[in-house]
Amino acid sequence: MTAPSTAETEPPTPTPTPTASAPVPGRGGRWIQRWDPEDETLWREGGERVARRNLLFSILSEHIGFSIWTVWSVLVLFMGPEYGLTPADKFFLVSMATLVGAVVRVPYTFAVALFGGRNWTVVSAGALLVPTVVAFTVMEPGTSYTTFLLCAMLAGVGGGNFASSMTNINAFFPLRKKGWALGLNAGGGNIGVPVMQVAGLAVIGAGGGPRVLLGIYIPLIVLAAVLAALRMDNLASLRNDTGAARDAVREPHTWIMSVLYIGTFGSFIGYSFAFGLVLQTQFGRTPLQAAYVTFVGPLLGSLIRPLGGALADRYGGARITLWNYVGMAAATGFVILASVRESLPLFTAAFILLFVLSGLGNGSTYKMIPGIFQRKALGRGLxxxxxxxxxxxxxxxxxxxxxxxxxxxxxxxxxxxxxSFQSTGTGTGAFVAFLAVYALCSVLTWAVYLRRPAVRAAERAADRTAAEPRTALGHAEV
Known part of the structure; x- marks a missing residue:
């Protein structure tokens, strides 16, 4: 069997092979017409190479997207007294960037089906120029708070790149490699957070201003869009399946996993935005002192995310996720203790541990998703x-x-x-609330995915089916 191939918009020379791709009528770009990553022959004879190439350039685009989404976590460190903003104002700025980044993930997911993964990666990467250029233009004392707020909201489009990228890459890899591939894709994107913060540290340390930081990213955005256009592919099998969206909304596991992902990724991105501000507000760190520490947690959390996916591939996502939440709850307890005692070393160490565990949990929870639906397919007799x-x-x-x-x-x-800071002047109350959320997620993971004997029996059945040579479905356990 021949390897999958791609074609440009010009009519291709007729060929007898059934697996060569051709352009979809009425659509531009490169399209792979036939794609079955579970076919071991196709995977071995070229499919893996195609999947890895798309993964590489997907990571680049998503990486830049995360950087732009979280740029305001760095810009607020530049905004001294001359900007006239209170700590509450700054927390609200980063909150709005987070909100928009969450909301646009829904249409970005379905854009892959409408336009193709490669085509949408080009568009979504290019769209990052808008918030970057606008912020570059207005970033100076005297600009109104409303203008800053609108700029922060525009930066939220960078958060959507994750959703379209993960949906696209999920279709390129067989089930047995999804934990690794999705973990690498997401981790490479997540690492855009600490890279942005390290860049901010370098700019602050060199005496530069926020415009210098924003200017660095403008050519990088253009590069990501161009490389996606030249090196990525669309999968025809993904296009226009609107019924999948309706089915996913009706599926209870979609919403259960959403709650679990709040605990892991919500922690990662929320802490990424807030860590520097907490150090400044509660512990009196200067912008440079905060920047020296802020990037460490997101960096470690990003690097460990693929390990979370790999561990889930081997031991089961639910098991890794459960113990990870137990660890997050314990780390939060140390953060609360450090906050009450005003111990900066303990607070910093425990907070960074929270980042590490949130990254690990990101990988394990996302591995659970394909495993859950694979198990449901087997339960339906497929x-x-x-x-x-x-x-x-x-x-x-x-x-x-x-x-x-x-x-x-x-x-x-x-x-x-x-x-919490408005009410008490510290973040202790917020951390108590986070501890309760991690406890809830621990119970939910155990009750839904680990407790019931029927679930464990289904997992064993899925594993037996996965071992069949033709299907090569891999480990179907969640």
Whole structure:
């Protein structure tokens, strides 16, 4: 069997091979007409190479998207007394960026089906120029708070890149490699947060202003869009499946996993926005002192996310997720203790541990999604490619919804900090609320995905089906 190939918009030379791709009538770009990653022959003879190439350039675009989404977590460090903003004002700015980033994830997910993964990556990467250029233009003392607020909201479009990227990459890889691929894709995107913060540290340390930081990213955005146009592909099998979205909305597991993702990714993105502000507001750190520490947590959390996916591939996403939430609850207890005692070293260490665990949990929870729908397919009596196609269809559609709701957790974190600092002058009250959320997520993971014997029996059945040579479905456990 031949490897999948792509074609440009010009009519291709006729060829007898059934697997060569051709352009979709009435659509531009590169389209792969036939794609079955569970077919081991196709995967071995070129499919893996195509999938890895798309993964690489998807990571680049998503990485830049995360950087622009979280740029206001750095810009607020530049905004000294001359800007006339209170800590509550700054928390609200980053909250609005988080909110828009969460909301746009829903249409971004379905844009992949409407326009193609490669085509939408080009558009979504290019769209990052809007918030970057606008902020570059207005970033100076004397600009109204309303203008800053609108700029922060525009930056939220960067948060949508994650949803479209994950939906697209999910379709390129077989189930046995999804934990690794999705973890690498998401981790490479997440690392845009600490990279932006390190860039901010360098600019602050060199005595530069916010316009210098924004100017660095303008050519990088153009580069990401151009490379996506030249090197990525569309999958015809993904287009215009609006029924998958309806089915995903009706599926209870979509909303259960959304709650679990609030606890992991909501923590990661919320803390990424808030960490520097908390250090400044509660512990009196200067912008430079805060910047020296702020990037460490997001960096470690991003780097460990693929490990969370790999561990979930091996031991089951639900098991890793449950113990991860137990660890997050314990780390939060130390953060509360440090906040009460005003111990900066303990607070910093425990907060960074929270970042690490949130990144690990991001990988394990996202691995659960394709496994859940694969298991449902087997429960419906489907086997082989039919089961794999069912799982890919629903998991791809549900990922955008889960990602959107999970990102709203970041909004909740920043609003909780805003309220806590307004009421008491510290973040202790917010951390108590976060501890309760992690406890709830621990119970939910155990009750739904680990407690019932029927679930464990279904997992074993899924594993037996996965071991069949033709289907090569991999480990179907959640």
């Amino acid at each position: 086997t082989g490619e039919a089961a794999a196609a069912y799982g890919r269809r629903l998991s791809g559609a549900s990922m955008g919804l889960i990602g959107a709701v999970g990102a709203l957790g970041g909004l909740g974190i920043n609003l909780a900090f805003r309220q």
